[in-house]
Structure formats: structure tokens, C-alpha cells
Amino acid sequence: MERIPILRIGTYLLVTIQVDMHDQLALTLQTDLTDRIAEVGARGVLIDISALEIVDSYIGRTLANIASMARVLDAATVVVGMQPAVAITLVELGMTLPGIHTAMDVDSGMQFLRRSVRDAEDPDDWRRNSTEE
């Protein structure tokens, strides 16, 4: 396993993290993701971490980096599917993932992205989004 696949769904990109994020994999993901955001003009990135039973400070920092890079490229990032035990550990460790939006699952995450993209657009131009799917 050399890279984490990035799936395009409409104007969003979906990444499912299933393996331990060692240094090189995290760097590759950041590069691949920023390339894809620019390539497809993505408006949002969904990162599914439902398979992760442990989120340590390295993964937390990687997620924060990805969110910051995506923001610069005008895409919002939502982390979805966090296991309850992971949330407990994160808070106990004092890691509150600042600047990262979270949602229960991919569906909720997409709804959040649709809303946030719509809010960011000119209100007079709202019809653009209603045909986006």
C-alpha cells in the first residue's frame, strides 16, 4: 500500500483512511489531495476515519494540515465517522482538532459541505448549487 485513494464524488473528494498513517503516506496524501483539489476544482474534502481506532497527535496534525491546505485552495474539509472512543481519547489528550469540522457520516458531511458552499456563494447566485449534483 503506497497511497491512499482519493475518490471524486461530484465536486467533492472523499478519502477513506484505513491504514496507519506513517510519515511518507501522510506526505503523499497531502500532495495527492492538493493536486486533485486543484485539478477538479473541488469545493470540499471528506475524510472518513471510521476505520481508525486510534488517532494520535501525528494523525491529528496531518488532518489539520490537510484542512489548512484545502482551505487555501478554497475547499472545506470535514472529518467523518469518528469512533466515540476516539473522540473521548482526543479530548482527554487535550486535542480538540481546531479548525476541523466533523460529521457523523459521509451523508451528513456532504450536507454540511453543500450548506457551507452555498453560504459562501453570492446569495443572488444560489441556483448554481441546486443543479450541482
Place this chain on the structure above:
Amino acid sequence: MERIPILRIGTYLLVTIQVDMHDQLALTLQTDLTDRIAEVGARGVLIDISALEIVDSYIGRTLANIASMARVLDAATVVVGMQPAVAITLVELGMTLPGIHTAMDVDSGMQFLRRSVRDAEDPDDWRRNSTEE
């Protein structure tokens, strides 16, 4: 890594296979997937194999099993993102994945599923699908 996450997107389920499918993992995926199809009443299953550089006969059989089980539960299955080298090897090995639909990426796979679900419905009842997203 004990199980492959199954993501719900509208009325479809998305599975991204990133790791080697040993026996237990394949069985767990089959059970989890059939459970989720029944639970959410899914109409389609998308299996992304873009991360796989090798698809052997075991994985091929697992994919065929999943497609058959999904069909019994009234859900179509589409395998997406196959690497060109994998396609070449499959054909050279004489494995043509009978009964499995393929598509280039998740977007194309979803379009295929939307079309096939629509065709399967009563033509007088087509409006049902136009509000499904």
C-alpha cells in the same frame, strides 16, 4: 485493521478496498455489506479497487460473491477504478468477472447505478428517482 468501512452515500454504499483481502477480512466484508444493504435499503453498491495493484482469483471470487449477494437483496454492484494493468492481467488469466459491472470512477459508477435503478422501476413511477439525491 479488522474491517473495511462501508460508507453510505444517499441510497448507495461505497466500499474502498485498500488492503490485501485475506479470508477473514473478505468474509467480514460480505457479512457487513449484506447487513448494511438490508439496514439502509441500499439500491447500489460501489466497490473502489483503485488502490489494488493485484487482483487475484480470490479477490475476483470475493467480488463476484458480493455482487451476487447484493443482487439477491435488490442492489446493483459496480466495481470502479480498476487499474489498467489489473485489467490486462485479469483478461490474460481468463478472469472476465462475469456478472460484475465496472466503471472508470465513483462518479461514473453512480451514474450507472442511477440509470439502472431508474430502468428497473416502473416507468410510470420515474419521479421517485428524480428526488432521490
